[in-house]
Amino acid sequence: MNREQLEHAIRAACDVSGDRELFVFGSQAILGQFPDADEQLRRSIEVDLSPKNKPETIDRIDGALGENSVFHQTHGFYVHGVSVETAALPEGWKGRTNKVQDYMDEQKVGWCVEAHDLAASKLIAFREKDTSFVRRLILGDLINVEELFSRLQLINTDKELEERARNWLKRIAEELDR
Helix, strand or coil: CHHHHHHHHHHHHHHHHCCEEEEECCCHHHHCCCCCCCCCCCCCCCEEECCCCCHHHHHHHHHHCCCCCCHHHHHCCCEEEEEHHHCCCCCCHHHHHEEEEEECEEEEEEEEEEEEHHHHHHHHHCHHHHHHHHHHHHHCCCCCCHHHHHHHHHHCCCCCHHHHHHCCCCCCCHHHCC
């Protein structure tokens, strides 16, 4: 996926939901802060997002733009409408989002989760694809390890999940000498 495709996804999801603002919080949110992010960070063909003001329209997005939809078959990527509450994000994340406006309609906005907040959320989820993503962010110097430790402390989650994430991050930081 690239930045232009993200903008297209935002435009389409705004049209379908009737909302002019969306939160983008899956891996492709990285394009909000780093439009030319390394290809390895942009492998996903899925954009996870939630309407900011009309969260009840999530199902409409999935139906019209989701996996195996005509939109997906036509454009080669799809939009997954999902509640932003499903992501474990650090306190204050909304104030750190990156604004992405569609070049064809500047009134349609995607608020992309900032890189450290995104990485913290992925470490709490702790799937293999998530830890690989965070490792790539660290290797690419797109995030600071100390800041990531700080953001993990701002997530209201089970202490065991936080400890697992912190232990992984400590091990990776030592391995990469960061």
